[in-house]
Amino acid sequence: MTLVLDGVTVAYDGVPALRDASLELPRGEVLAVLGPSGSGKSTLLRAVAGLEPLAAGTVTFDGADLAGVPVHRRGFALMFQDGQLFGHLSVARNVAYPLRLPGRRRARAATRARVAELLELVGLGGYADRLPGTLSGGERQRVALARALACDPRLLLLDEPLSALDRGLRERLAGDVRRILVEAGTTALLVTHDVDEAYAVADRLALVRDAAVVQSGTVAVVDAAPVDERAARQLGYAHVLDGRAVRRGAWRLAPGPDGLEGESAGVVRTGVGPRLRVVVAGTGELEVPLAGAPAPPVGARVRVVPDPEGVAYL
Amino acid sequence: MAGPGRVVAPRWPALAALAALPLAVLLVFFVLPVGAMLLRGLAPDGHLDLGAALEVLGRDRTRRVLWFTLWSAGLGTLLALLLGLPAAYALHRLAFPGAALLRALVLVPFVLPTVVVGAAFRALLGEGGWLAFLGWDGTPAAIVAALVFFNVAVVVRVVGGAWASLDRRAEEAAAALGASPARVLATVTLPALRTAITSAAVVVFLFCSTAFGVVLTLGGLRHATVETEIYLLTRAFDLPAAACLALVQVVTVVLLLLLVGRLRPAEETVDRAPVAPRGVRRGDLPALGATLLVAAGLVVPMAALVVASLQVRGTWTLGNFRALQQPDVSTALVVPVTEALRNSLQVAVDATWMALLLGVLVSLVVTRRARGRGERVVRRVLDGFFMLPLGVSAVVLGFGLLVTVARPPLALRDEPLLVPLVQALVALPLVVRTLVPVLAGIDDRQRQAAASLGASPARTLLVVDLPVVWRPLLAAGGFAFAVSLGEFGATSFLSRPDHPTLPVVIGRLLGSPGQVGEQSNAGMAMAAAVVLAVCVTVVMLLVERLRVPSLGEV
Numbered sequence: 001m002t003l004v005l006d007g008v009t010v011a012y013d014g015v016p017a018l019r020d021a022s023l024e025l026p027r028g029e030v031l032a033v034l035g036p037s038g039s040g041k042s043t044l045l046r047a048v049a050g051l052e053p054l055a056a057g058t059v060t061f062d063g064a065d066l067a068g069v070p071v072h073r074r075g076f077a078l079m080f081q082d083g084q085l086f087g088h089l090s091v092a093r094n095v096a097y098p099l100r101l102p103g104r105r106r107a108r109a110a111t112r113a114r115v116a117e118l119l120e121l122v123g124l125g126g127y128a129d130r131l132p133g134t135l136s137g138g139e140r141q142r143v144a145l146a147r148a149l150a151c152d153p154r155l156l157l158l159d160e161p162l163s164a165l166d167r168g169l170r171e172r173l174a175g176d177v178r179r180i181l182v183e184a185g186t187t188a189l190l191v192t193h194d195v196d197e198a199y200a201v202a203d204r205l206a207l208v209r210d211a212a213v214v215q216s217g218t219v220a221v222v223d224a225a226p227v228d229e230r231a232a233r234q235l236g237y238a239h240v241l242d243g244r245a246v247r248r249g250a251w252r253l254a255p256g257p258d259g260l261e262g263e264s265a266g267v268v269r270t271g272v273g274p275r276l277r278v279v280v281a282g283t284g285e286l287e288v289p290l291a292g293a294p295a296p297p298v299g300a301r302v303r304v305v306p307d308p309e310g311v312a313y314l
Numbered sequence: 315m316a317g318p319g320r321v322v323a324p325r326w327p328a329l330a331a332l333a334a335l336p337l338a339v340l341l342v343f344f345v346l347p348v349g350a351m352l353l354r355g356l357a358p359d360g361h362l363d364l365g366a367a368l369e370v371l372g373r374d375r376t377r378r379v380l381w382f383t384l385w386s387a388g389l390g391t392l393l394a395l396l397l398g399l400p401a402a403y404a405l406h407r408l409a410f411p412g413a414a415l416l417r418a419l420v421l422v423p424f425v426l427p428t429v430v431v432g433a434a435f436r437a438l439l440g441e442g443g444w445l446a447f448l449g450w451d452g453t454p455a456a457i458v459a460a461l462v463f464f465n466v467a468v469v470v471r472v473v474g475g476a477w478a479s480l481d482r483r484a485e486e487a488a489a490a491l492g493a494s495p496a497r498v499l500a501t502v503t504l505p506a507l508r509t510a511i512t513s514a515a516v517v518v519f520l521f522c523s524t525a526f527g528v529v530l531t532l533g534g535l536r537h538a539t540v541e542t543e544i545y546l547l548t549r550a551f552d553l554p555a556a557a558c559l560a561l562v563q564v565v566t567v568v569l570l571l572l573l574v575g576r577l578r579p580a581e582e583t584v585d586r587a588p589v590a591p592r593g594v595r596r597g598d599l600p601a602l603g604a605t606l607l608v609a610a611g612l613v614v615p616m617a618a619l620v621v622a623s624l625q626v627r628g629t630w631t632l633g634n635f636r637a638l639q640q641p642d643v644s645t646a647l648v649v650p651v652t653e654a655l656r657n658s659l660q661v662a663v664d665a666t667w668m669a670l671l672l673g674v675l676v677s678l679v680v681t682r683r684a685r686g687r688g689e690r691v692v693r694r695v696l697d698g699f700f701m702l703p704l705g706v707s708a709v710v711l712g713f714g715l716l717v718t719v720a721r722p723p724l725a726l727r728d729e730p731l732l733v734p735l736v737q738a739l740v741a742l743p744l745v746v747r748t749l750v751p752v753l754a755g756i757d758d759r760q761r762q763a764a765a766s767l768g769a770s771p772a773r774t775l776l777v778v779d780l781p782v783v784w785r786p787l788l789a790a791g792g793f794a795f796a797v798s799l800g801e802f803g804a805t806s807f808l809s810r811p812d813h814p815t816l817p818v819v820i821g822r823l824l825g826s827p828g829q830v831g832e833q834s835n836a837g838m839a840m841a842a843a844v845v846l847a848v849c850v851t852v853v854m855l856l857v858e859r860l861r862v863p864s865l866g867e868v
Binding site: 049051072073075078079080084086088097102103104147150151157 | 481483484486487488489490491492493494495497498501502505506508
C-alpha cells in the first residue's frame with residue numbers, strides 16, 4: 001500500500017470536519033473520494049496534502065509517517081476545481097513552474113522539451129505562449145493537469161477537477177484524465193461529488209458523508225454492494241426497495257406475474273430514448289425503456305422487474 | 315435588451331446630469347484657483363514668461379529642495395513598503411488575539427492630522443523626549459520617520475485589502491508542486507499582488523512628496539520639500555518661483571496618477587471573495603514581529619505626545635490644557651481651544667455632507683458599466699479628473715483660492731462654506747475610492763433583474779445598491795469627517811484669523827516657539843494636538859466598527 005490514512009481526524013475550531021478516516025491506496029491506482037459538498041471530502045484531501053494539521057491519526061506514504069513534513073516536501077501535486085493557474089505566467093511557464101524550482105532545475109532545452117511533451121499529452125500542443133486568462137475552462141483544467149504532472153508527483157491530488165465544466169466537456173475530459181493518469185502510471189486521489197466522474201476516472205471508491213468515510217473498496221465492489229440506502233443513493237441509485245438498489249431507468253416490462261404492479265402514465269422522450277412512465281404505489285414513478293415494444297395505453301396495469309445490470313444489493 | 319449594459323435607456327443625458335455638479339464644483343473651486351495660481355507665476359504680465367520659471371529651476375536652493383523631496387519621499391515609500399507588507403499579511407490573513415485592535419490602530423495615522431504627527435515627533439525626538447539621544451530633531455531622519463509613520467497605514471490598507479481576498483489555493487497549488495514558502499511568496503503571492511503593491515507605492519510616494527504639515531513642523535526652513543517651499547515662496551510673494559514649483563508638482567502628480575490608472579485593469583474581473591484568516595504558524599513569526607514593530611512605531615510617538623502634553627518643565631500637570639482656554643496666555647492663541655474645536659467640528663460636518671454628495675455622484679458616474687468605447691473613455695477621463703485633488707498641493711489650492719474665489723467678483727472669502735467646500739475637495743478622492751470598489755462589485759445583473767421585475771431606476775438604486783453601499787457610505791463619511799478635522803494645508807490659507815480651526819491653532823503654536831512664564835507654546839501645542847487626536851481617533855474607531863472590508867485601491 002502506498003498511501004495509508006489511519007484514523008485521521010481534522011477539526012476546524014474544535015468542530016471535526018473529518019472523523020477517524022481510514023483509507024488505503026495502492027501504487028498506480030486512482031482513488032475517488034465521493035461525497036456531497038460539506039461532507040469532509042475536501043478536508044480529507046487537504047489533510048493528505050499537508051494543508052490542514054491532523055487532530056488525530058496518521059497519514060503514511062510508502063510506510064513513512066508524513067507528520068511534520070511540510071506541503072512542499074511531500075512530493076504530491078494538487079489540482080483544484082478551477083485550476084488555479086498563475087495568471088501572470090504563460091501556459092508554458094505555468095507547466096514549467098515545478099521544473100524551475102531549485103533542486104529540480106535542468107537544462108533549458110530539457111525543460112522546454114518536457115513542457116512540450118506534457119502539453120501534447122493533455123492535447124494542448126501549440127498553446128505554450130497563451131495566457132491563462134485567454135483559455136476556456138476545459139483548457140485551463142488541462143494546463144493545470146499538465147502542471148501537476150510536470151513534477152512527476154508521487155501522488156496526484158485532484159479537488160473536483162472537472163466540476164466547473166459543462167456536462168459534455170466533463171464527460172470527454174474525464175475519459176482523457178483517466179487515460180493520462182494510466183499512461184503516466186500516476187497514483188492519484190480524486191475528490192468529487194459527481195458519481196459519473198468518479199466512475200470514469202477511478203479504480204477505487206471511498207464514500208464520505210457527515211465527516212466520516214462510510215465505505216471504501218474497488219469501484220466494482222462498492223458499486224455492487226452499497227452499505228446502506230444513503231450510500232446507494234450517493235452512488236446514483238434512484239430506487240431502493242427491500243435490500244435492492246435500482247438505477248433510474250433500469251427496469252423492464254415483465255412478461256409474467258413477477259415484479260411490481262403499477263399503472264402506465266404515458267411515454268416520455270428522454271436523451272436516451274423513449275421511456276414508459278409507470279406509477280407504482282409506495283415506490284413512486286419509474287421509467288421503463290420500451291426497447292421497441294408497443295407502449296401500453298395510459299392507465300393500463302403493467303408489471304415491471306429490475307434490469308439485473310442496474311441493480312445492487314445492499 | 316442587447317448587451318450587458320444598464321437597463322436605463324437614455325445614457326448620455328443621465329451621465330451628464332450625474333457629472334454636472336461635481337464637474338462644476340471642481341472647475342470653480344479647483345481648476346480655476348490652481349490654474350490662476352500657475353498662470354500668475356508663469357505669465358505675470360499677461361504673456362508667458364518661461365525665462366523666470368526656468369531661472370527658478372536653476373537656483374541652487376530649488377535643486378536642493380527637489381532633490382530632498384525626491385529622496386525623502388523615495389526612502390519613505392521604501393520603508394513604508396518594507397514595514398507595511400508583512401503587517402498587511404499578518405493583519406489581513408492571520409487570526410490572532412488582538413488582530414482587530416491592531417487593524418484599527420494601524421488605520422488611525424491614515425487620517426491623523428499632519429500637525430498632530432508633527433507635534434508627536436517633536437515631543438518624541440525633541441529636547442527632553444524619549445528618543446532625544448538619537449539627535450534626530452530637526453534632521454531629515456525625523457521627517458522620513460514621520461512620513462513612514464503616516465504611510466504604513468496606506469500600504470496595510472491597500473495591499474491588505476487585496477491580500478485578504480486573494481485565493482489561497484494558488485499558493486497551495488504552488489506549495490504542493492514543491493515550492494518552498496519563500497518561493498511561493500516570490501513567484502505566486504507577490505506577482506498576484508503586484509497591482510495593489512504598485513498602486514500603494516505610487517500613492518505613498520505621492521503623499522510623501524506632497525506632505526506639508528509634517529515637513530513644516532519638523533523641517534522648518536532648513537529641510538524644505540517642494541510643498542513647503544511653495545508655501546514659503548508664496549509667503550515671500552515670489553510667485554513665479556512658487557508657480558514654477560507648483561507646475562513641476564502638478565505634472566509629476568498627473569503622470570503618477572496616469573500610471574496608477576494604467577495599472578488598474580479596465581474591468582475588475584478579479585474574484586473578490588474574502589478568505590477566512592487562519593491561525594498563526596511558525597513561518598508567520600517574522601511577519602508578526604514586523605507588525606509589532608509597526609504597532610510600537612505608531613504607539614510610541616503618540617504616547618510621547620500625551621506625556622509631553624501633561625508635563626510642564628518635568629512636572630505632571632494639566633497646565634497645558636488649562637492654558638488652552640486662556641487666549642491671553644499666548645499671542646499665538648486667538649480664541650479658546652474649545653471655540654477652535656467647535657469651529658473644526660462645524661466645518662467638518664459641512665465638509666462631510668459636501669464630500670459625500672460629490673463622492674456619491676462621482677462614484678455613480680465612474681462605476682456604471684460603459685456601453686460603448688466613447689463612453690468608456692469619457693468615464694475613465696472623469697475618474698482620473700476627480701482624483702486630481704489627491705495629489706495637487708493643498709497649499710497651491712489654498713493660495714489659488716485666496717487669489718481667485720476669495721476676491722471680487724466672487725468674493726467668497728467670508729463665506730462660511732468656503733473652507734468646508736475646499737476640505738470636501740481634499741477628501742473627495744478618499745470618498746470615491748471607498749465607494750467605487752463596492753459599487754463596481756455589485757453584479758449588474760442584479761440591477762437588470764430588478765428592472766425586469768418592474769423597478770424604476772430610483773427603486774433599483776434603493777433595493778440593489780443601497781443595502782450594499784450604506785456601510786461604506788458611512789465609512790466614507792467618517793473618513794471625510796476625519797480628513798476635514800485635520801486638514802491644514804489649504805485651511806491655513808483660507809480660515810479667517812478670528813475663526814481658526816484646531817489644526818491651524820496647533821500650527822500657529824508650533825510655529826511660534828514662545829514662552830509666557832511657565833507656559834511654553836510647544837506644551838500648549840502638544841495639549842491641543844492631543845485634543846485633536848482624540849477627536850479623530852474616536853471618529854476612526856467608529857468607522858472601523860463598520861467593518862468596511864477595505865479602502866480599495868486608491
